[in-house]
Amino acid sequence: MYFRSITAFCAALLCVGAAHAIQDCELNGESVNPNNGNTTAGKTGLMRCKDRDSGQLAREQELQNGRFMGLDRYYQKGKLQRERNVNERGNNHGLMRDFAPDGTVLYQATYDNGSEVGLTRRNHPSGALQRATYYSGSNQGELAYAELTPRGQLRRLRCGDKPLLAPLVDDAKLCGFGSSPAPVEMFNDAGVLQMRARYANGQRLRLEELYPNGQPERVEEIKDGQRSERRFAEDGVLRAELQWQLDGKTSSKTLEREFSERGSLVREQKWAERRAVSDASFYLNGQPKNRALYSRDGNTEYADETAFYDNGKPSRTGRYIQADRYNQTPVGTHQSFNQQGKLVGEAIYDNRGRISREREWDDAGKLLSDEEVFEDGSRKAYAK
Template sequence: MTLPHRAARQRPAAPAGAGGAASRMAAAALAAGLWLLAPGAVQAAVLDCELNGRSVNPSDGGSTAGKTGLMRCRHRDTGELQREQQLQNGVFMGLVRFYEKGKLAREHIVNAAGNIHGPAREFAPNGRVVREAVYDDGQERGLVRSFYPGGQLRRATFYPALGTDRPFVEFTERGQLSGLRCGEAPMLAPAVDDAKLCGFVGGPSQVELFDARGILRSRLSYLAGKRVRSQSFYDNGKPSVQDEIAGNQRTERHFSSEGVKRRETVWLLLERSAVKQREQEFSERGTLIRDQRWNSAGMPIGDDSYYLNGQPRAKSAYSGSGEARTVEITEFYDSGERAAKGRFKAAVRGRQVPIGTHQRFSEKGTLLAESIFDANGRITRERSWDENGELLSDDEVFEDGSRKAFVQ
């Protein structure tokens, strides 16, 4: 009996008498993701299948109904074994094996519902195991491991029966650690000693991660499964990002490829969130060019900027709360002399609205201009002076923008 076959991974269609068990089995295998690491599919072929020495057609339920045994399917032209599947009383249940070029590529067991249940393995052409897992009714459980063709451990992941916590560890082909995520407790033994790697014993751990070329990419420190410090690196070995936790404070630093700190951010760690407390930006030379600060509620309390020569460019100081919140902004010349100042409404929502008296000065400190705003941000009076302090104009400003000389 012949069977049209499109790919080595495709299972035979469900026999009519089997109640679609084979179809459920195929869907479960795909859903479980077992085939993601499998070798590529072969070209379309025609298979000949036999069970207990007799030809059968898995797509014809009549040929397998009520039968028990191990069905084998071979490539018609080459005679190479393609797959083996157990039947129990006409239902595809038990061992399933797939072959590539006559060599075992993967195997697992399916239950009566057609779901993978129990151990499952995949193999390299040299016969080494490249993946091994245990399934519970279609779901991966416990330690799942994958390997390089040479036999070195590539990745180990723990799938718990409850919850979503999935710690893992990854290695390069050189055997160097390349990735790590810790769980709430040690779970990755015997693949690795994550009790030590994740800081569950002996205090904070010190972990180094490498890329495939053997270049150091990051240093990590864990305590009781929580990452408390990390540092990543550029190709030249200079630090790229540092991230550390001390008490209820988290600090993150970013560096240029020359090793110059460009930004530092500090957060206050709360039970389920983090509130930014301070952020500083630095020039390519490492000089401070901006310094922002927030209170524990996340409201801004200061925002200062600087020229590259170190002199202040602008300073913003916040005060009050709610709708009465204001910010006073002072601007400076690069000489350090005051250039302008003014107050604004700084409610939580909405744009800043100028209020009160706003002034601009010369670099010598002489008052040059003054604008007065009402509580709604409308300008009501404007005055200007020359460099010698002589009054040039003094106007009253009306709602429509027209003006006239101010009269006492």
């Protein structure tokens, strides 16, 4: 899409230039004005327009029975800049090429009623291949591409389900078609290795994105029906890990982990069958900090939550009805504990989230209060 935008932008510049420059046009030896349809009505041939001030050729357009169809050329300072063919709708149809002032081909593609089809080539100013792209047509996008640096090194690669880029690029080899998985290295314009990848029959099995020091920044891998992704700090410490279960062309997340700067686990989330199963966080000393276990009973979603002290002892527990990610209703018995693990508080909620009973104990286990709580907030102590 980036290159298509550039192409459209260049075309716009050409049109703007043509609009501001005064041109004299002729067709079959007669003077015509392309902005006045009466002068071109019913005519066939190649219209040639020159800049009035410089006398240099500015454009050539083919007419067929008064309609601009067929060959269409634009010139910059007398040098061919773009050559294309258009159909009766004015859409690109057939071969299109863009040129540098020295005549080097910068872009070459085939169009079908305005859509790129088949193999398209874009070159560096030197004429060396910059990007080979294979389009399916009908604006369905890119099926495969390969980008090369000015040094001729591979920069980016996308494989199709079969080799599509020959003879410009040997994607049969790069993408591992008909052979063992192929290792591929990709570089930036300065020649620094940026990525390593491995493909088999067009599928990317492994990708490593590298820091300038050569350490992995991100590693993505497909193995045994799962896709994993790991992210690292520049010093090599693992900072994040994700896993997906693959099912044909779809995938569902099963695991996500976050790690501290020291590499200790600080959060872990799990999913099964596209539903959250658990969410746990950890102190930097490795002890659990918070844990939520998710379950379902009929149409009701529950979250059983536990918070911990940094010594590993629970500080509070309770169940919630999970209306959505941000709305929870407490239900059942909720308890709180001291750092030694002794029960010091308890609240009982009805199925509407209202407290019906509340009790407190001291650290020695002595009951301090035991009250019934009414809907209006008033309380009544239970008899001892």
